[in-house]
Amino acid sequence: MKEKVNMDMIAQLFNVSIVTVSKALNDKDGVSEELREKIKQTAIDLGYRPNNAAKSLKTQRIYNIGILIANRYVGSQEAYYFRVCGEIIKKLMVLGYSGIMEILMTEDEKDNKLPRMFLESKVDGMIILGQLEESYLRKLEEIDFPMIYTDFYVNYSNVDSIISDNFFSSYQLTVSLIEQGHKNIGFVGNIYSTSSIQDRYLGYYKALLENNINLNSEYIVSDRDGLGKLIELKLPKHMPTAFVANCDQVGYQLINTLKKQGFSVPKDISVVSFDNTFYSTLAEPQITTVDNSVEEMVQTATKIIVKKVENPAKTYGRIFIKGKIIIRDSSQKI
């Protein structure tokens, strides 16, 4: 094992102080260009790696951002949150930060246990990815620590959130069905389950209202239980001519259920959904859906969390990221 090299070693090599080495390596004023270059080269040759912990002790910044995600989102078959995590980590890197991931176990969520990375001072701020239980979020908000909610928001808090503009996307998506001549349009999703589903429902409802279409409660089909577990879809007796499904997976499930009952999609019934995931292209026919632009969401979330680390007092409120409708084959004119 090679001896660990530190600034002191390099300083001795050049008969200068470690202050000079520090300045040279960090591109600070106060070193001659010539000496700086020599020091930098030597650092590379020796495989010098700055000690982040030591730096952190002075600067009071550890240059890590935490990503807190509930265990239930990791276990899911859906790679969506993996993509989001990946993007977050990439963007953080560009901003000079590393990403520490922590999985919040259901039990710890119930017990309101604060994230370990926070308790052990391993992060400068946290991105909370995906909705958590209310009581847990309230606990989190007590700690007065740079945080941002990503991909969800809650009404009772003023923590900054980055969310896709579910309400507006859903409105647009439903309008597109109405423009195709549909008047009887259903919605699939447990509208009490998450803010995201609720907003999509409300956008759908707004489109109906604006077009003087009555809301038919029989057309609202639940898709999951209170814990978020998907359930079998109970379709209405009198079917609408189109459905807005609250996510691709449920859209996929819906199409399969419709097929089994002898309906043809989109000939008999059109289906549209959200998220532009795997499921939307897996379905036969492929589903007209909304792309939420993970990249833009993540770009914004990481920028803001880093800014909040530098200036915790500043707030940004709720930031909506526009979605983009992707037309495919699951919907058609009536």
Added chain:
Amino acid sequence: MKEKVNMDMIAQLFNVSIVTVSKALNDKDGVSEELREKIKQTAIDLGYRPNNAAKSLKTQRIYNIGILIANRYVGSQEAYYFRVCGEIIKKLMVLGYSGIMEILMTEDEKDNKLPRMFLESKVDGMIILGQLEESYLRKLEEIDFPMIYTDFYVNYSNVDSIISDNFFSSYQLTVSLIEQGHKNIGFVGNIYSTSSIQDRYLGYYKALLENNINLNSEYIVSDRDGLGKLIELKLPKHMPTAFVANCDQVGYQLINTLKKQGFSVPKDISVVSFDNTFYSTLAEPQITTVDNSVEEMVQTATKIIVKKVENPAKTYGRIFIKGKIIIRDSSQKI
């Protein structure tokens, strides 16, 4: 913003030294039980969080383990590596470590750029998750840093690896087909692409050899190009009665291709594959596959990397994790 609380503050509150506070909080000898309890309670009341960076400066350990994963594995539709990452992070937490994820961009891999988390001394060791390019791995091996390869190995190196026992699983899987009466068995996978595919191929081959079945090169169907991108399957003119597909996704693809060509699975042709992912249950019929026991792999990988951090000299070699065959409906007696 509350004032940051440190050991010194607590020490002053009790009129003791910070040494005593340190001992009390870390359950070390040399404090009366009574004082220890009081100090601990006060720490909680004040919301004291130990400064990991300061601790690290003395102990020379930062209590973070890096997870390095190539960008191409994150972009994939498959949630497999997400599950692995999630499991790693959970296991690390139990061992007292946090997980720092870093995505290796293709360009940086080509340029042999060492991981930032390593260069910035943010981790005590690294788990390399999923195969990387040879030249990059060689570069990594130069740095003499606690590392473990997970879910792959390379022949030219002696870095410890945790891998699923692809060879043996594939052997068993193929034997199960032979026991069902199959004599003409194909293999789907680019056998030059990854060690994992190659080993599965060799296990398949061993089963043939042991049963005096000739290897028919026409039955070996490539599934991906040199860069790992899946290609259209070119099926043989004379079809075998069964195929071993090198992974579920390809098994899924194979079943769809077979169906399109008018074959019935498993009536005409049996299909088995590997990994017990989403695709294996998505397929119609559901695919007989091998479960690689992510949990056991991860359990072993995290234990070993932590041991290596404590004792870098010790080596563990290649550790094989046994898979388990999961019988489903895609294979049957001939």
Added chain:
DNA sequence: CTGAAAGCGCTTACAG
């Protein structure tokens, strides 16, 4: 049981 001293590897403000 308690604590003074040294030190981990840096950065920062200041003096020359």
Added chain:
DNA sequence: CTGAAAGCGCTTACAG
């Protein structure tokens, strides 16, 4: 342009 000094918040070995 260069560096001495102080200090970030801990832990460790040792003395009492």
